[in-house]
Amino acid sequence: MNISDIIKGTRGLDIADRLCILSFALSMKKEDVLTKPEKTLDFKDMEFIGSLMEKRKNGMPIAYITKTKEFYSEEFYVDESVLIPRPETELLVEEAIKIIKGLPSPLRIIDVGTGSGIIGITIARHTGQRVICTDISLDALKVAYINSRRLGISENIGFVCTDLMGSIKNHVGYDVIVANLPYISLKEWDDISEEVKGYEPRCALLGGEDGLEVYRRLIDTLPGTLNNNGWFLCEVGGSQQARAIKDMLVQRGLDVSIKRDYSGTERIVKGQWINLS
Numbered sequence: 001m002n003i004s005d006i007i008k009g010t011r012g013l014d015i016a017d018r019l020c021i022l023s024f025a026l027s028m029k030k031e032d033v034l035t036k037p038e039k040t041l042d043f044k045d046m047e048f049i050g051s052l053m054e055k056r057k058n059g060m061p062i063a064y065i066t067k068t069k070e071f072y073s074e075e076f077y078v079d080e081s082v083l084i085p086r087p088e089t090e091l092l093v094e095e096a097i098k099i100i101k102g103l104p105s106p107l108r109i110i111d112v113g114t115g116s117g118i119i120g121i122t123i124a125r126h127t128g129q130r131v132i133c134t135d136i137s138l139d140a141l142k143v144a145y146i147n148s149r150r151l152g153i154s155e156n157i158g159f160v161c162t163d164l165m166g167s168i169k170n171h172v173g174y175d176v177i178v179a180n181l182p183y184i185s186l187k188e189w190d191d192i193s194e195e196v197k198g199y200e201p202r203c204a205l206l207g208g209e210d211g212l213e214v215y216r217r218l219i220d221t222l223p224g225t226l227n228n229n230g231w232f233l234c235e236v237g238g239s240q241q242a243r244a245i246k247d248m249l250v251q252r253g254l255d256v257s258i259k260r261d262y263s264g265t266e267r268i269v270k271g272q273w274i275n276l277s
């Protein structure tokens with residue numbers, strides 16, 4: 001059998017998935033897979049490709065099969081202990097980078113609920129600042145650590161396994177706190193696809209009754225963790241949550257704005273604490 005037989009002969013998978021799996025299994029670029037249809041495959045290759053195709057047919061997300069996901073033009077390692085990076089999170093990172101570049105250095109920056117580390121690592125790479133990354137899941141932090149090494153940024157990243165900013169909150173203040181925490185509500189959970197529910201970590205997705213339980217607890221800690229003139233930025237699931245988070249931040253004295261994603265959904269809430277003195 002050759003590459004062409006696999007591409008043409010595999011039923012139940014779209015062409016993009018077949019290409020991703022072949023490229024991963026054979027360690028070839030997708031372009032090379034397409035331009036070398038006559039390449040013959042040995043029994044070991046066939047067996048491995050077959051097992052990956054089966055996983056995909058059973059619903060495993062392609063990113064967990066190939067162990068990679070692109071974010072902000074970089075390849076990140078992912079496995080089932082972390083949320084698969086979503087494109088809308090690039091907007092959160094973009095906003096954070098813009099703000100950080102306009103502030104005097106050095107800054108204290110923290111990414112709360114870092115997962116695969118995409119937010120903290122990308123900020124550190126694009127600003128040269130040191131970033132602390134926290135997560136309640138040690139397995140997630142191990143993935144973030146792998147990514148920091150892969151992208152050559154490990155010296156600029158600190159890792160803390162804690163509930164939100166729990167073990168560090170009374171010691172230091174931060175100039176920028178950025179977070180993409182779980183925000184799916186119990187009601188929304190029923191409508192989430194099996195591909196997400198069945199594979200991605202529940203603790204990366206579910207944010208309690210209204211989806212905002214984790215954010216509510218984080219925002220309660222801001223008086224002890226956010227420096228004067230400091231910024232808080234987070235990602236949410238839509239208008240209702242964005243307005244609710246905005247209210248919570250405004251009540252605490254932050255100057256807040258909301259940014260829509262490319263599909264027009266209110267997605268990023270950012271606030272600056274300007275009246276502490």
Ligand SMILES: C[S@@+](CC[C@H](N)C(=O)[O-])C[C@H]1O[C@@H](n2cnc3c(N)ncnc32)[C@H](O)[C@@H]1O
Binds near residue numbers: 083182204
């Ligand atoms: C929605 S995922 C986002 C991961 C990553 N920030 C991203 O944007 O891809 C939320 C992350 O928050 C972590 N998390 C959930 N509850 C937490 C808590 N109480 N304290 C710290 N991290 C938490 C989860 O383990 C998960 O990695």
